[in-house]
Amino acid sequence: MLQSPLTPLADPFINIQMDRIYKYTVPTRIDFGPGAIGELGKILSGLGLNRPLVVCDQGIRDCGLLEQAIDASGLASKELPVFDGVASNPREENVLEAIDVYRGESCDGIVAIGGGSVLDAAKAIGLLSANEGDLDDFDIFKLGEAKIQNKPPPLVAIPTTAGTGSEVSRGALIITTREGVTRKMIAASPLLVPQHVILDPNLTLSLPPLLTAGSGMDAICHAIEEYLSPRLHPVVESIALGALERLARALPGVMKDPANLADRGQMLMGAMMAGIGFEKGLGVGHSMSHAIGALHDIHHGALNATLLPACFEFNRNEIPEEAATRLCDTIGIDQTREGTPLDSLIVWAKALNEDFAIPQRLRDLGVPGEDREILIELAMADHCHRTNPRRCEKADMEELWERAW
Numbered sequence: 421m422l423q424s425p426l427t428p429l430a431d432p433f434i435n436i437q438m439d440r441i442y443k444y445t446v447p448t449r450i451d452f453g454p455g456a457i458g459e460l461g462k463i464l465s466g467l468g469l470n471r472p473l474v475v476c477d478q479g480i481r482d483c484g485l486l487e488q489a490i491d492a493s494g495l496a497s498k499e500l501p502v503f504d505g506v507a508s509n510p511r512e513e514n515v516l517e518a519i520d521v522y523r524g525e526s527c528d529g530i531v532a533i534g535g536g537s538v539l540d541a542a543k544a545i546g547l548l549s550a551n552e553g554d555l556d557d558f559d560i561f562k563l564g565e566a567k568i569q570n571k572p573p574p575l576v577a578i579p580t581t582a583g584t585g586s587e588v589s590r591g592a593l594i595i596t597t598r599e600g601v602t603r604k605m606i607a608a609s610p611l612l613v614p615q616h617v618i619l620d621p622n623l624t625l626s627l628p629p630l631l632t633a634g635s636g637m638d639a640i641c642h643a644i645e646e647y648l649s650p651r652l653h654p655v656v657e658s659i660a661l662g663a664l665e666r667l668a669r670a671l672p673g674v675m676k677d678p679a680n681l682a683d684r685g686q687m688l689m690g691a692m693m694a695g696i697g698f699e700k701g702l703g704v705g706h707s708m709s710h711a712i713g714a715l716h717d718i719h720h721g722a723l724n725a726t727l728l729p730a731c732f733e734f735n736r737n738e739i740p741e742e743a744a745t746r747l748c749d750t751i752g753i754d755q756t757r758e759g760t761p762l763d764s765l766i767v768w769a770k771a772l773n774e775d776f777a778i779p780q781r782l783r784d785l786g787v788p789g790e791d792r793e794i795l796i797e798l799a800m801a802d803h804c805h806r807t808n809p810r811r812c813e814k815a816d817m818e819e820l821w822e823r824a825w
């Protein structure tokens with residue numbers, strides 16, 4: 421008999437079943453190191469791209485990174501088309517507007533430079549440029565992956581934050597509104613994974629402290645939720661712990677010394693590794709942060725960071741002591757400091773938020789209490805809680821809200 425893809429956390433070594441087939445995907449080509457953006461020209465010519473659309477946001481243009489990317493492309497003399505209108509939580513309108521530019525300029529690929537929003541928008545632009553249809557119909561909940569008939573054009577991803585991991589992931593989260601309902605739709609397919617990624621820590625040196633902390637905490641939450649997801653995925657289990665070790669050690673370092681290139685590099689590496697891990701699934705914290713992010717322009721990573729202590733508490737009875745101990749060891753905290761390993765994790769997460777000036781409650785992040793019902797409904801509709809260690813029905817999501825708001 422085939423086993424459920426969800427298995428208990430207790431002992432993944434023993435839990436591998438010999439009577440079923442597991443399907444895993446691990447991605448993409450990566451150039452990592454200070455100055456790696458200088459490889460862009462070679463990468464584009466290797467992919468046969470002569471007229472890529474450069475996708476970014478206004479901030480990337482203002483801080484000079486757009487110009488740096490265009491210079492590095494080797495195509496500056498051709499006046500590459502640019503779309504710099506991606507919102508901080510990317511919206512369908514941004515994608516449709518960019519597609520007009522893509523088609524009008526006869527582009528043959530995409531270079532995306534920016535944070536996760538820019539990278540997600542770029543994936544959706546590629547998807548719709550190659551496939552006719554309504555973006556919402558490509559949602560994974562509408563079996564949208566099967567509707568992606570045509571391969572999107574090549575995408576080169578250049579993250580300028582260390583956080584979302586979108587550069588190596590198959591998903592794109594875009595805000596859509598249908599019949600008065602606004603939410604984050606998710607398109608996901610191995611075809612959406614960028615062909616080539618440039619991880620250049622120099623590009624993250626000027627990231628302001630709040631964005632460094634928020635995006636870094638997002639990546640930390642990815643690694644923790646992946647590790648605790650009950651879906652059996654030995655590849656990601658190891659990668660998630662490797663990511664967490666780098667992120668937990670490097671983030672306090674870059675917050676103290678933003679110019680520390682080695683720590684900036686560890687952050688980019690850790691965030692990318694955690695991005696590979698999405699396939700194991702996330703948890704209830706991401707369901708709530710996706711819901712809030714669909715309605716309010718609040719930083720995704722800050723939301724996850726604020727939610728993290730409440731998520732540990734919420735999952736208390738479903739996180740085996742062995743797993744909590746492993747997380748403590750990986751992070752480098754004394755597992756007995758607060759009595760139990762889980763309590764040590766909760767105290768650690770709260771202390772990080774305090775150090776980074778991230779509020780401990782959702783209300784202090786600007787989440788309005790009157791949105792409680794709709795946010796709980798949207799969080800239940802999100803897929804991430806399906807791989808949460810504790811099974812999550814509406815009453816459970818209400819409990820999480822009470823703990824975090």
Ligand SMILES: [Fe+2]
Binds near residue numbers: 584639642720724
């Ligand atoms: Fe995230």
